[in-house]
Amino acid sequence: MRDRGVHPPLDSPAYRSTALRHPQQPLVHLPHTVTERTGPQLGRLRPGALEHDLTRQHEGEPVGERITVSGRLLDGDGRPIRDSLVEVWQANAAGRYAHRWDRWPAPLDPNFSGGGRCVTDADGRYEFVTIKPGPYPWGNHANAWRPAHIHFSLLGRAFAQRLVTQMYFPGDPLFPYDPIFNAVRDPAVRERLVSRFSLDRTREHWALAYAFDIVLRGPDETPMEAAS
Amino acid sequence: MTPPLTPAQTVGPYLSLGLPWAEGPVADPAGVRLAGRVLDGAGDPVPDALVETWDPGAQAFCRCPTDNKGRWHVVTPRAPHLGVNVLARGLLHRLVTRVYLEPDPDDPVLATVAPDRRSTLVAEPDGDGYRFDIRLQGPGETVFFDV
Numbered sequence: 210m211r212d213r214g215v216h217p218p219l220d221s222p223a224y225r226s227t228a229l230r231h232p233q234q235p236l237v238h239l240p241h242t243v244t245e246r247t248g249p250q251l252g253r254l255r256p257g258a259l260e261h262d263l264t265r266q267h268e269g270e271p272v273g274e275r276i277t278v279s280g281r282l283l284d285g286d287g288r289p290i291r292d293s294l295v296e297v298w299q300a301n302a303a304g305r306y307a308h309r310w311d312r313w314p315a316p317l318d319p320n321f322s323g324g325g326r327c328v329t330d331a332d333g334r335y336e337f338v339t340i341k342p343g344p345y346p347w348g349n350h351a352n353a354w355r356p357a358h359i360h361f362s363l364l365g366r367a368f369a370q371r372l373v374t375q376m377y378f379p380g381d382p383l384f385p386y387d388p389i390f391n392a393v394r395d396p397a398v399r400e401r402l403v404s405r406f407s408l409d410r411t412r413e414h415w416a417l418a419y420a421f422d423i424v425l426r427g428p429d430e431t432p433m434e435a436a437s
Numbered sequence: 438m439t440p441p442l443t444p445a446q447t448v449g450p451y452l453s454l455g456l457p458w459a460e461g462p463v464a465d466p467a468g469v470r471l472a473g474r475v476l477d478g479a480g481d482p483v484p485d486a487l488v489e490t491w492d493p494g495a496q497a498f499c500r501c502p503t504d505n506k507g508r509w510h511v512v513t514p515r516a517p518h519l520g521v522n523v524l525a526r527g528l529l530h531r532l533v534t535r536v537y538l539e540p541d542p543d544d545p546v547l548a549t550v551a552p553d554r555r556s557t558l559v560a561e562p563d564g565d566g567y568r569f570d571i572r573l574q575g576p577g578e579t580v581f582f583d584v
Contacts, residue, residue, distance in 0.1 A: 210583050211583055211584065212442055215442045215444050216444050216445045216529070216530045217444060217445065217446070217529040217530065218529070219528065219529055219530060219532075221529055224447075224527070224529070226447075226526050226527030227527050227528075227529065228478075228527075229477040229478035229479050229481075229527070229573075229574060230477050230478065230483070230525060230526075230527035230528055230573045230574060231527075231528075231573070231574060232532065232573060232574055232578055232579075232581050233478075233574055233575070233578060234554075234578050234580070234581075236581050236582055236583035237549060237550055237580055237581070237582050237583065238549070238582070238583050239533070239546060239549070239582035239583060239584050240545075240546075240549075241584070242545075242546065243493045244491065244493050244518070244519075244520045244535070245520065245584055247491075247493040247496075248491065248498075249491065249496065249498035250496060254458070254498075285442060296455050296456060297455060298451065298452070298454040298455025298456070299454075306451045306454060307454060308450075308451040308453065308454055310450060310451070310485075311451065322454065323454050323455075324454045324455040325455075360446075360448060360449060360452070360455060362448070362455065362456060368491045368493075368520050368522075368584075369584045371489075371522055371531055371533075372443065372445055372531070373445060373446065373447075373448050373524055373531060374443055374444065374445055374446045375446040375447075375449075389446060389447060389529070390446075392446075392529050393444045393446075398444055399444070401441060401442075401443050401444060402443070402444060402446065422443075423443045424441055424442050424443050425442070425443070426442055
């Protein structure tokens with residue numbers, strides 16, 4: 210399997226929802242063709258100027274610890290991926306998602322929807338302004354709690370680079386107990402999911418800052434047409 | 438040296454807060470309609486999945502969340518095949534498959550798939566459009582690719 214040792218196994222029994230959803234047949238190796246080497250251009254997908262600021266989507270400001278989350282989107286060769294869509298979604302400061310299926314008794318925040326989008330600049334940089342999400346319980350096992358996290362979706366520049374992941378916060382005491390975080394088996398690889406507090410990027414008297422770089426696999430596959 | 442690739446994580450059950458777009462399912466209103474369901478290993482619908490399709494020829498990208506019966510649809514320019522991503526709670530990494538609208542027996546990718554599983558990649562004509570169910574596990578499991 211490509212990128213072996215990086216991505217979590219689809220069959221990860223400690224995360225119960227994988228039981229009926231992971232393929233049982235081995236994945237079939239797919240030499241890359243034009244379908245895998247290309248990907249959507251922004252065009253109609255381009256977000257509005259304020260969509261990166263999750264604290265300014267309503268009349269009032271959301272409750273919580275105001276933060277920025279910023280970093281660079283890079284490929285496996287360390288090159289910036291520019292003009293690429295970054296999408297995020299998250300719980301509010303109390304750990305509640307503004308979703309009809311989330312019923313646990315923590316307060317909703319009328320000033321927080323929890324979704325944002327932005328586009329990377331010429332150096333692959335992105336930045337969101339948001340509030341720090343709270344941890345929350347889930348039904349995976351007895352007394353199960355998810356560490357605070359922000360969901361990230363990346364399109365990259367090729368269909369084969371598509372990645373969805375979660376960004377965590379440094380020093381979370383729930384890390385040892387979370388089967389989703391620990392589904393990434395190698396501790397050193399798992400650490401790549403943890404953002405770094407950045408005093409440099411804090412906005413004085415306004416917001417704390419977390420840094421999170423994202424590395425997508427490189428466009429380094431031998432194309433099928435050339436290989437044949 | 439292996440580059441420090443960022444590992445994947447599941448989209449979780451609340452992906453609809455961040456991923457769907459109002460016009461996401463329709464890349465070309467005059468295109469062909471492709472619809473189906475996402476089913477789990479018990480044959481039950483997956484109501485919290487997202488299906489994306491990519492047609493490099495027309496540069497057409499579609500994205501549709503499943504409904505409470507696991508149904509999704511896209512409307513996209515007619516193409517011999519589309520690349521397909523499946524994202525869902527319980528999937529720790531996106532799954533990649535392909536849907537063939539006009540399967541070519543000489544297609545080099547289909548040729549790498551065991552003959553008795555190729556039909557899982559072929560859409561069935563259905564009215565004015567096509568039907569394509571995605572079975573994550575078990576009998577009739579869709580072929581997923583290691584890209």
